[in-house]
Amino acid sequence: MATIASSYNPREIDNTNDIPGRRAPLITGNQTYTSVTEMVCRVAEDPQPKIWWILFGFSSLTAVMFLSLIAFLIYKGVGIWGNMSPVFWAWPIVNFVFWVGIGHAGTLISAILFLFRQNWRTSINRAAEAMTIFAVICAGIYPGIHVGRAWLAFWLLPYPSLNLWMWPQFRSPLLWDVFAVGTYASTSLVFWYMGMIPDLATYRDRSKSPFRRMVYSLLCLGWTGSSRHWLVYEKAYTILAALAAPLVLSVHTVVSFDFAVSQLPGWHTTIFPPYFVAGAIFSGFAMVVTLLVPMRKIYKLENLITLRHLDNMNKIILATGSLVGLAYGTEFFMAWYSQNQYESFTFINRAFGPYWWAYWIMVTCNVISPQLFWFKWMRTNVVAMWIVSIFVNIGMWFERFVITVTSLSRDFLPASWGYYNPTMYDGLMFFGSFGVFMTLYLLFCKFLPTIAISEVKGVMAASEHAAHVEAELLGEAHGHGHHGAGH
């Protein structure tokens, strides 16, 4: 513990600026390899703080409520939801798309940023990947229970039924979704697990109880850290990254096909695939910020998840938020340019019709609020960025609500128009899905390595160099430089 006491520096160090020609350190506090291991391992080894137990109690209760409501839904039928004619697709699909979207950040950070040699991914990729998997689990629940007869949900899988020799409808994007999300979930899981193996071995080696040691031994598959292991590991990691990178795009592309292959105004537009992908990355990063800001504080990880990481994520939020804004604008423009009266009506109806409030919540949260990240003090102020990230989460949920509900509620036939209202069950179940998500995430913090220890060590600059740069960042250049050897 002595190592930590000397290396942990709770002060927020602004390492967001590179002086051109000189990369600022990615982690702060004059860390050594030992201190990084200590910092990460104690998250799982020390008793959890009180706040963890409070959060865990609350979210596991919420998760139990969610599971009970699912049981009730299966017993009673989907009629307990607000889904009605003509809004047959309502919150269940909104929540599905919301959660799948959030599940994009992890694999983007771990695969695409890896291929782009973005070293800053190392401190955040593990938590983001974990979050991805939990979000995809939440997403997967919704189509499963939305089918009505949930016990027959396996019909989604392509197997010939024994009596009728029937297959699922391969021309339906809903079936493509089963494949796309299934592939994504399994690849992300393998990628996440494989990346954890060296760190699980560290956990194993540090285990004090035999039981704990046994579990981590099983999980780390006999990792010894030999150079041969590392060689194979690095190769597998690169190959998995290359395989996972197109998946980041394909999943939300296929989700967008669910809407865009139809002829419904507001859904049928060619920009949907890249626009959905941008939106997914946007919401995913917002959720990562939402989770990491409190987490780094609670577990004292500010030296590993630094302002630089948060600043970079906020820049990505700004970029993808603006892309989403560009897509909204392009859709609106093209609704006019196409001179298609249905298309024009849909968009005017979105902005000024009965759901105007949802539309403007969406625009405010998704397009306007991330523009605050043009200001550096917004990008580096943890409280401010946390609030914006919540806004983005809200906005991205509303985006899916606007797309789904406004288009369905007023289609070609005015006689069939309606106004959708969710029921108590819609609300409680959506809230409950957060319970599942948070429960899993809290368990992850307690039992698994929350930061990729070995990868962070890989990008640590020569410590003396880093110490010097940090001293300069802190404005202590003079006093520090001379007795720098002591660190």
Place this chain on the structure above:
Amino acid sequence: MTNPIKQSHINFETTVSNNSMSLQYDKETIVLPSQWKNKSPILFAAGLALLVTGAVFALFTQGADKSDGAAAFKFVTHSYLANFMYVMTIALGALFFILVQFVARAGWSTSIRRIAELIMSTIPFLAVLFVPIIVLLYANSDALYEWNVRENVHSSVIKAKIDVGYLTKNYFTLRAVLYFGLWALMGAWFYSQSRKQDESGDIEHSLLRQKWSGPCIMIFALSASFAAFDWVMSIDADWFSTIFGVYLFAAGMMAFFATMILINAGLQKAGKLQNLVSVEHFHDMGKFMFGFIMFWSYIAFSQLLLYWYGNIPEETYWFAVRLKDGWQYLSYGLIPLHFAIPFLGTMSRHVRRNRPGLVFWAIWVLVVHWLDMTFLIMPNAGPFSLIPLAGHLLGGLGMLLIFFAFFLVRATNVPLVPMRDPRLPESLTYANPIL
């Protein structure tokens, strides 16, 4: 005791730029001498001659085929636009590349960045090449843009867009001036900052560009999307596709990286950029080219699939035109030529690290980019006929020569590498991981 690491970083605000200057390179290896500039009028003249020959050839052959002067003229105007977009998309790719390097504070690309800056600096010249199109509009011709003569327009959809003033020659020209103005301005400013840094080595020039790159990308995204709608999509003014701007962007980025590979390889062959551009840079440019081949395929497929699946006549007829009268060979041909073959060909790192292999695929990509522009634009001029398309091909070669002549005007007598950029050492020392 002196510590070499520490010493080199003391007072880093001033010493870093000096550190990078410890790189001493022979002027010969980083500057194209004046005789290259002398070649540019010859190239320009040759390009122009090809362009005119191609046009005349097409005019006669298409005319003879159809015995219809109007159809032949229509063919020539479309051919000009297709060939113009062929090089314009590359220049815009360069502009976007420069902006992204600064927004991402990239280090790897520093030693190849000047070449991209020089490609980007041809945008004002390319604006001059757009003038004939404006002249065509003011000559009240609807050979290229059917919306230009309202009396000949039958579609109520197009009439509505004319009547609000959107598709009219004045507003079209105004928007074109705005797009070119913004691109030229951004390009000129980023280039001038880079040149100033050549003189002073001041990191301030890097910081300034970093600061403005973000807003400039926003401007770029908006203007490039709308330019794609205006210039290419509106030749068929009934048709619309929200992804169209992204499509041209993807195509342009892919062709830009191919151009970068060819220019860098060519300069090295001419004895320039030795030890400054390495196999690592080629490897990375190859990766980006590969990535954008995939991205183009993704965007093109998305557009096709969604319109095919929706099967709404006012959307699908655009594809129907391209899938009949002989155009189907080109359209279906793009699937293997623009996607499957180069995708498999550039997938391997061995190819990307092999100079002749990479050059081969870069040439391939530039050819299919031309085919893609032909696919987008030429079917609107009438059915496929091979002989006049030879004239169109000559025009494409001519446009490429003119583009290269413009590039040489910018590239002579300036350092081909930003020698005092503080991130140059990083660019010279990085390496791709070995697997």
